[in-house]
Amino acid sequence: MKRLVSTITAIALVAGAIYACQPRESAEASTGAVSASDAPSAASNTTLPQVSPNSKAAVRYVTAATGNAARYRIREQLVGVDLPNDAIGETKTVSGVIAADAKGNVIPAESKFIIDVTGLTSDKQRRDGFVRGRVLETEQYPTVTLVPTSLRGLSVPLPKSGSKTFDIIGDLTVRGKTRPTTWKVTAQFQPTGVTGSAKTAFTFNDFEIQQPRVPVVLSVADTIKLELDFSMVPEGKK
Numbered sequence: 322m323k324r325l326v327s328t329i330t331a332i333a334l335v336a337g338a339i340y341a342c343q344p345r346e347s348a349e350a351s352t353g354a355v356s357a358s359d360a361p362s363a364a365s366n367t368t369l370p371q372v373s374p375n376s377k378a379a380v381r382y383v384t385a386a387t388g389n390a391a392r393y394r395i396r397e398q399l400v401g402v403d404l405p406n407d408a409i410g411e412t413k414t415v416s417g418v419i420a421a422d423a424k425g426n427v428i429p430a431e432s433k434f435i436i437d438v439t440g441l442t443s444d445k446q447r448r449d450g451f452v453r454g455r456v457l458e459t460e461q462y463p464t465v466t467l468v469p470t471s472l473r474g475l476s477v478p479l480p481k482s483g484s485k486t487f488d489i490i491g492d493l494t495v496r497g498k499t500r501p502t503t504w505k506v507t508a509q510f511q512p513t514g515v516t517g518s519a520k521t522a523f524t525f526n527d528f529e530i531q532q533p534r535v536p537v538v539l540s541v542a543d544t545i546k547l548e549l550d551f552s553m554v555p556e557g558k559k
Contacts, residue, residue, distance in 0.1 A: 367464055369418050370431045378420040378428055380477055381556045388516060388552025389415040391436045391465075395545050410443040410452065412436060417551070419469050425477040427469050434467040434549070457496055467502070467549075468492045480510040489519060493547075498528050504549070514554035522546045 372378065392411035417434035421427050439459045442449050453459045474487035489504040500523070508517035524543045 367435060369416060369435065370433055372420075372431060376420070376428070376431060377422045378431060379423040380479060381418065381420040381431070382515065382553040383556050384415060384417045384434075385514065385552040385554050388550065389413065389417075390550045391415050392548050393545065394548065408443065408448070410441050410449070412438060412441045414440055415549070415551075417467075417553070418556070419553070421472070421477055423477060425472060425475065427471050429468055429470050432469045434469075436465040436467075437463060438465055439463050462496045466494045468494075470501075479515070481512050482510055484509050493521075495528060500528060514552065516552045517550075519549040519551065520546065 369383075372381070390411055390413045392409055394407045394409050396405050396407055414437035415434065418432060419427065419434075420431035438457050439453060441452060441457075443452075457465075469489050469491040471490045472487060473490065475485065484507065486505070486507050489506055491502060491504065492499050493502045502521045502523065504519040504521045506517060506519045508515050522544050525545065526543075
């Protein structure tokens, strides 16, 4: 029950959100590109894992048709604006699956969340175009992925009701760069499925992204926040 926000990915997204405030000529200055050899294959990055013939999964949940979204947040202080504000971009095109064995251990080979960042939107179209075209290079890297590797504070069998907090540890991949991340999860359990939110945070350096320095921005927080809203159901009941 993670997720993922590679909007995550969002790491680069935020950088673009700030740069979008510049004049077009400045905003379109070159950003460091990741070579194609560093990125996962298109097939592995855009498809969910299937159940293997020898699967040991005792629990397998998939995203429901609605109720899923990923977004980034970063605090910025703009020139001429009295108070700081959050730059926010969001996409609702999120799909995912998470599988665990009878002991509650995540099965990474059968678990993944995929965020389609080609439709990422904020309150500014210029920002969105810059993020997709210059920062995330979505024509080459259309998705951000999160592969859950373990759960902390949640066991199998899952609760049938009530609310619970726990951690999801997983590998986040943004434009070919993969880093381990820890997500703080708050989930509400029902017999028909589980809903909730997951959050993580990291710095620009964690993903080798240069922190923005532009004339129209007085300051940019070094902390990037990613959020994932999820609605998941047992596989076969989607």
